[in-house]
Amino acid sequence: MKKLTHDFYVRDTITVAQDLLGKLLVHRMESVERIGRIVEVEAYLGAHDLAAHSSKGITKRTQVMYGPPGxxxxxxxYGMHHCMNVVTEPEGNGAAVLIRALEPVANLPGNTKGPGLLCKAMGITRERDAHELTSDDFFIAEPETADRIGIIKRPRIGVDYAGDWAHELLRFYIEGNAFVSRR
Structure with missing residues (x-):
């Protein structure tokens, strides 16, 4: 496995979101390597995107979204489910990509169809907030062989409060993958 470099994350959020599909999320903990193939994501484009947490400005919670990328x-x-995003674009933009679903590859107990469920299966908690994704114990990597994939574009899930932003086609998933959270 070859880890993605910092440069991968500095790019446009929509490009990063689509390019994350098929990559491997790796979390090493307690001498167990949990690996899942990213099959569904959502792009959040920064402070002007009313569905993004960064639209409320820089807070203790959102400051990591403003950079650095990667x-x-x-x-x-809901006080009980962790969700993981990947910070993108140059510092100051407040953009990120939510990882919505994983296809299990290694040591993933439980359901991975949904952002909270995948974090539970991967053992990802707030302790990983602001963690550099090029580290040795928590990273995203290229698979050994990359399959050609078709990408489906849909509106994001659960952002009805965001006005016109709720209808933007910023959710991407691998066509035909059985581990996508919703069609």
Whole structure:
């Protein structure tokens, strides 16, 4: 496995989101390597995107979204589910990509169809917030062989409060993959 470099994450958020499909999320903990293939993501484009957490400005919770890129933004929803994002674009933009679903590759117990479920299966908690994704224990990598994939574009899930932004086609998933959270 070859880890993605910092340069991968500095790019446009939509490009990074689509390019993350098929990559491997790796979390090494307690001498176990948990690996999942990224099959579904959502792009959050910065402070002007009313569905993005960064639209509320820089807070203690959102400051990691503003950079540097290539870090994990991990937050808790409903007081019980962790969600993981990948910070993108140059510092100051507040952009990130939510990882929505994984196809299990190694040592992934449980369901990985949904952002909270995949974090539970991967053992990802707020302790990984702001963690550099080029580290040795938590990173994203190229698979040994890359399959050609078709990418489906849909509106993001659960952002009805965001006005017109709720209808933007910023959710991407691998066509025909059985581990996508919703069609």
């Amino acid at each position: 870090r994990a933004y991990v937050y808790l929803i």
